[in-house]
Amino acid sequence: MATYQREVIEFPYCEEVSKYEKIIKIGQGTFGEVFKARHQKTRKIVALKKVLMENEKEGFPITALREIKILQLLRHENVVTLLEICRTKASAYNRYKGSIYLVFEFCEHDLAGLLSNSNVQFSLGEIKEALKQLLNGLYYIHQNKVLHRDMKTANILLTKDGRLKLADFGLARAFSFPKPGQPNRYTNRVVTLWYRPPELLLGERNYTQAIDVWGAGCIMAEMWTRSPIMQGNTEQHQLTLITHLCGSITPEVWQDVDQLELYQSLELPKGQKRKVKDRLKSYVKDQYALDLIDKLLGLDPKTRTSTDEALNHDFFWEDPMPCSLTRMLSQHTQSMYEYLAPRRRIQQNHPPSHPAPPPPRQNAATSKLGLNTASFEKTY
Amino acid sequence: MPCWFYEPEDLLNTPSMKDGMDEGTEARYRREGARFIIEAGTAMKLRYDTMATGVVYFHRFYMFHTFKEFPRYRLTQGSLWSPCDVIIVDWSSLFIFGWKSRRNTKKCKDIIRIAKEILPDHHFAAFGDDPKEEIMTYERILLQTIKFDLQVEHPYSYLLKYAKTFKGDKEKIQKLVQMAWTFVNDSLCTTLCLQWEPHITAVAFLYLAGRLSKSDLLDWSGKSTKNKWWESLSEDVSLDIMEDQQILLGCSRKPLHQIDKSPLTSDAEKSKDEPRAKHSKSEVREAHTTASTPPPSKSKSVTIVHDKKQPVQNQCL
Ligand SMILES: Nc1ncnc2c1ncn2[C@@H]1O[C@H](COP(=O)(O)OP(=O)(O)OP(=O)(O)O)[C@@H](O)[C@H]1O
Numbered sequence: 001m002a003t004y005q006r007e008v009i010e011f012p013y014c015e016e017v018s019k020y021e022k023i024i025k026i027g028q029g030t031f032g033e034v035f036k037a038r039h040q041k042t043r044k045i046v047a048l049k050k051v052l053m054e055n056e057k058e059g060f061p062i063t064a065l066r067e068i069k070i071l072q073l074l075r076h077e078n079v080v081t082l083l084e085i086c087r088t089k090a091s092a093y094n095r096y097k098g099s100i101y102l103v104f105e106f107c108e109h110d111l112a113g114l115l116s117n118s119n120v121q122f123s124l125g126e127i128k129e130a131l132k133q134l135l136n137g138l139y140y141i142h143q144n145k146v147l148h149r150d151m152k153t154a155n156i157l158l159t160k161d162g163r164l165k166l167a168d169f170g171l172a173r174a175f176s177f178p179k180p181g182q183p184n185r186y187t188n189r190v191v192t193l194w195y196r197p198p199e200l201l202l203g204e205r206n207y208t209q210a211i212d213v214w215g216a217g218c219i220m221a222e223m224w225t226r227s228p229i230m231q232g233n234t235e236q237h238q239l240t241l242i243t244h245l246c247g248s249i250t251p252e253v254w255q256d257v258d259q260l261e262l263y264q265s266l267e268l269p270k271g272q273k274r275k276v277k278d279r280l281k282s283y284v285k286d287q288y289a290l291d292l293i294d295k296l297l298g299l300d301p302k303t304r305t306s307t308d309e310a311l312n313h314d315f316f317w318e319d320p321m322p323c324s325l326t327r328m329l330s331q332h333t334q335s336m337y338e339y340l341a342p343r344r345r346i347q348q349n350h351p352p353s354h355p356a357p358p359p360p361r362q363n364a365a366t367s368k369l370g371l372n373t374a375s376f377e378k379t380y
Numbered sequence: 381m382p383c384w385f386y387e388p389e390d391l392l393n394t395p396s397m398k399d400g401m402d403e404g405t406e407a408r409y410r411r412e413g414a415r416f417i418i419e420a421g422t423a424m425k426l427r428y429d430t431m432a433t434g435v436v437y438f439h440r441f442y443m444f445h446t447f448k449e450f451p452r453y454r455l456t457q458g459s460l461w462s463p464c465d466v467i468i469v470d471w472s473s474l475f476i477f478g479w480k481s482r483r484n485t486k487k488c489k490d491i492i493r494i495a496k497e498i499l500p501d502h503h504f505a506a507f508g509d510d511p512k513e514e515i516m517t518y519e520r521i522l523l524q525t526i527k528f529d530l531q532v533e534h535p536y537s538y539l540l541k542y543a544k545t546f547k548g549d550k551e552k553i554q555k556l557v558q559m560a561w562t563f564v565n566d567s568l569c570t571t572l573c574l575q576w577e578p579h580i581t582a583v584a585f586l587y588l589a590g591r592l593s594k595s596d597l598l599d600w601s602g603k604s605t606k607n608k609w610w611e612s613l614s615e616d617v618s619l620d621i622m623e624d625q626q627i628l629l630g631c632s633r634k635p636l637h638q639i640d641k642s643p644l645t646s647d648a649e650k651s652k653d654e655p656r657a658k659h660s661k662s663e664v665r666e667a668h669t670t671a672s673t674p675p676p677s678k679s680k681s682v683t684i685v686h687d688k689k690q691p692v693q694n695q696c697l
């Protein structure tokens with residue numbers, strides 16, 4: 001073994017995480033632990049996400065690298081801000097491999113935590129404001145050719161002054177618009193099952209930003225139902241639930257759906273009518289809201305509404321107009337997160353979290369993809 | 381935010397030079413390091429811009445660490461440091477975002493296998509007893525040094541973008557871009573990427589290519605409002621900047637004052653074969669000698685993104 005002559009290496013751009021003191025653990029995901037922490041000197045509160053490195057046989061996790069790279073590119077009031085990256089001391093003792101932390105601006109709540117607490121009540125104007133911000137964030141990341149690929153309430157954060165932020169870019173990737181004759185071949189093993197759109201379940205690999213719009217539709221409905229609207233156990237089950245809500249999946253309502261890889265092999269209930277508005281109307285009284293949910297949950301990704309169209313929908317422009325979330329949130333001094341929500345919810349309702357790690361074939365695809373991807377992604 | 385661009389003075393006062401290394405030696409190590417990355421990347425069939433990114437990481441790394449310190453600190457007693465030890469930093473640079481993410485089915489052991497294949501034994505020995513561990517350690521050190529700053533732009537994309545605004549003889553424009561492309565390749569062996577933003581480099585090389593081939597661009601979109609084509613491309617490019625010896629000499633094969641007198645050279649190949657002008661900065665000249673474009677790989681990985689009828693295909697590393 002090499003004998004190291006130097007004890008400690010200097011990293012002017014990567015400070016030690018010990019300048020923050022951890023206050024409490026607020027999240028636990030597949031890829032890391034999240035803590036609320038305070039800067040020792042400035043007292044600034046931040047969120048620290050530790051990059052889990054155990055079991056990493058291939059060095060620094062590629063998911064974390066992607067997340068960092070994408071977060072560095074994105075700067076928007078509705079996207080969580082990555083402040084810096086910190087480390088623990090690197091020395092010969094840990095073979096120059098201390099832990100790495102992503103330091104984020106701190107947000108008081110996540111949407112899953114808020115919705116699971118019945119003391120939290122959103123007015124119609126407040127729901128509009130939250131959704132407007134969510135769609136604004138999505139519009140922005142899509143403009144920057146980034147797909148989120150993990151839309152769900154636990155990944156939507158809210159600050160106490162009423163800003164909504166998209167978070168968790170651990171599965172995000174850059175995309176390009178497919179060119180004729182050159183379909184993209186992304187992995188379809190993304191998005192937590194309950195929020196996964198039908199095209200992914202049917203094996204589509206040439207998908208678009210419409211996959212995030214589906215997630216936005218699920219989240220929008222959840223603002224009223226307060227729990228995820230389609231809680232499937234398996235991919236087949238999830239498709240069945242989708243069919244029960246959105247009607248049978250056929251080439252009549254979804255052109256060329258029969259070309260998708262799994263269309264023949266999965267069982268798709270026949271003769272189902274679309275009942276989105278019907279099934280949700282006992283929760284959602286507002287007609288415009290029902291209409292927008294119906295459009296966000298369009299089966300055919302090609303005709304599913306876009307973030308742009310959604311933002312122009314009457315829902316956002318009819319009374320009551322969107323109104324600030326600050327007043328409502330100021331009533332809740334206690335932070336609410338999915339992780340801290342009562343166990344009951346977590347055990348019963350915790351969706352099968354991330355899909356298994358992408359199958360190897362994705363990777364061959366990724367390299368092929370290199371030929372027609374967006375320019376900023378070229379160094380991937 | 382880190383600023384990855386430096387003044388000429390800073391480049392004469394690098395960590396290695398503060399540590400007693402002379403300018404020429406550092407330039408040589410940088411050049412050799414860059415070449416290793418390109419060679420290895422070509423063997424691994426990486427895209428030209430992925431390799432260029434590896435090279436940029438490498439150059440940035442040695443603005444914070446010395447060639448003496450790295451990888452000297454890990455040497456076992458007795459062995460003498462040799463420039464080929466830079467290899468490990470190189471391979472880690474490639475590993476980070478080139479190898480790993482473009483083809484993430486590939487494992488660390490695959491990159492080591494390739495290293496073993498293409499490196500002479502005594503170079504490969506630099507990886508030590510546990511090559512995999514060594515690469516991963518360096519990966520971490522490198523990432524922290526470059527502030528996890530993974531967004532790197534290169535002049536290539538600007539060349540392609542700018543070329544689209546040029547009007548006129550298609551073939552002539554292609555040649556121009558092709559020549560500029562070669563200059564960008566060559567410049568990777570120098571610290572140019574630490575001095576100028578990629579869009580400025582791109583404009584300067586197009587300008588240089590224009591002068592070398594005596595083909596002035598007469599028409600471009602936006603001509604009605606601007607006098608010179610480069611003014612339409614970028615607000616912050618001036619003739620002064622482009623004539624800056626640092627940019628042009630970083631890559632041209634002759635001193636600027638000779639360019640105007642040079643016989644009409646119509647393409648990059650020709651100019652490559654011409655006798656090289658003597659220049660006082662020996663390392664600059666040396667850089668040119670070594671910076672020849674590696675043989676175009678047959679792999680399709682070099683196809684360019686934007687344009688199907690790419691003129692420059694074979695030129696991209
Ligand atoms: N900036 C932040 N401020 C406050 N809480 C945060 C912040 N970032 C993350 N969290 C909390 O930590 C949880 C996990 O974070 P995140 O989703 O980024 O991690 P993850 O490990 O990728 O999770 P997943 O397994 O869902 O992908 C979030 O659901 C949220 O509750």
Ligand SMILES: [Mg+2]
Nearest residue numbers: 029154155168
């Ligand atoms: Mg999450």
